[in-house]
Amino acid sequence: MKMPLRAVALYLLAGWVAGQGFVRAHESFGRVGHKEGDEAQALEMDFFAGSDGYLHGGIGLLQPLGDDYKTGLTLHLVREETGGSWFPSLGGELGKRFENGMEVELFSFGYFPVEDQHAWAGGARIVKALELSDEWTLTPFVGPTFARVRAVDQTTGNAVAVSHTMLLGGLLIERGPVEFGIFGTHSWFSRGTRALETHVDLEEMTHLAAYENNDGFARDSVGGEATWDATKRIQLSARYAAIFFPGESARHSVTVLPSVQIAERLRVSAGAQWLKGAGFDRVLFACAFAWEF
Numbered sequence: 432m433k434m435p436l437r438a439v440a441l442y443l444l445a446g447w448v449a450g451q452g453f454v455r456a457h458e459s460f461g462r463v464g465h466k467e468g469d470e471a472q473a474l475e476m477d478f479f480a481g482s483d484g485y486l487h488g489g490i491g492l493l494q495p496l497g498d499d500y501k502t503g504l505t506l507h508l509v510r511e512e513t514g515g516s517w518f519p520s521l522g523g524e525l526g527k528r529f530e531n532g533m534e535v536e537l538f539s540f541g542y543f544p545v546e547d548q549h550a551w552a553g554g555a556r557i558v559k560a561l562e563l564s565d566e567w568t569l570t571p572f573v574g575p576t577f578a579r580v581r582a583v584d585q586t587t588g589n590a591v592a593v594s595h596t597m598l599l600g601g602l603l604i605e606r607g608p609v610e611f612g613i614f615g616t617h618s619w620f621s622r623g624t625r626a627l628e629t630h631v632d633l634e635e636m637t638h639l640a641a642y643e644n645n646d647g648f649a650r651d652s653v654g655g656e657a658t659w660d661a662t663k664r665i666q667l668s669a670r671y672a673a674i675f676f677p678g679e680s681a682r683h684s685v686t687v688l689p690s691v692q693i694a695e696r697l698r699v700s701a702g703a704q705w706l707k708g709a710g711f712d713r714v715l716f717a718c719a720f721a722w723e724f
Contacts, residue, residue: 645682
C-alpha cells in the first residue's frame with residue numbers, strides 16, 4: 432500500500448516546519464503533562480531508521496491553553512520493512528494542572544485501516560509532584576489505557592477484534608541535574624493473543640519513550656529512564672524496557688540518546704536503539720529535534 436497522499440503532505444509540511452527549529456516530546460512522563468515551560472508552545476519531531484528498511488517518523492505539537500491547560504497533537508508513520516505498507520496513526524491529548532500540584536492527562540489515538548488492521552484507544556494519567564526538599568522531588572504517576580484493536584491472525588490470515596486494557600504505574604525521582612524513572616505495565620485481553628499481529632506501538636499506549644518501536648500485545652513490562660544534565664547545553668539520557676509477550680521470550684529495548692541545545696530554544700538529539708528478543712534483533716538510528724517558541 433502506498434502512503435496516503437494527505438498523510439504524506441502533512442508529514443512533509445510538519446517536517447519542514449520542525450526543520451526550522453523545535454522541547455523533546457518525551458522529556459518527561461506523559462507528553463503534555465509534567466512539563467516545564469508552561470507558557471511555551473513546542474514543536475517536536477523524531478525519526479528512527481533500521482538497516483532492514485524500518486522507518487518511523489513522529490511529529491508532535493504542544494499548545495498551552497491558559498495557565499492550567501495544555502493540549503497536544505501527534506502524528507506517526509511507520510514502515511516495517513523495505514517495500515512494506517505504511518501505518519499512520521493520529522493522536523490528541525489534553526492536560527489539566529490543579530492548584531494542589533496534581534495533573535491529569537486525557538488522551539486518545541487511532542490507527543488508520545491498513546491491511547485489515549486498525550485501532551482506536553483512549554486513556555488517562557494522574558501525576559502528582561511531591562517536593563521533599565529543595566533538591567529532591569518524587570513524582571508518582573498512574574493510569575489506564577483502553578484500546579479496541581483489529582489484528583490479523585498470522586496462522587489463518589483472518590482479521591480478529593481484540594479489546595486491550597492496560598494499567599501503567601511508575602515513579603519519577605529528581606535531584607538536581609539528575610532524573611531517574613521506573614515504571615511498569617500489566618494488560619488484560621478479551622481473547623488469546625498468540626500469533627496475532629498488530630502495529631499498535633506501546634509508546635502510544637503508555638506515552639513513555641522507552642517503549643517506542645515496540646508493537647504487539649504485551650502482557651507485562653518493566654522499565655526505566657535516566658537523564659543527566661551534564662552541562663547547561665548537553666543532556667545525556669538512556670532508556671530500558673523489558674517487554675513480555677504471551678508465549679514468547681522477553682523483548683529488551685535499550686535507547687541511548689544524548690542531546691545538545693544548539694540555540695536558546697532549539698535542542699537536537701542523536702543516538703541509537705537496540706531491540707532484541709520475541710522475534711526481534713534490530714538496531715535503529717535515532718534522531719530528534721525540539722523547538723520551543
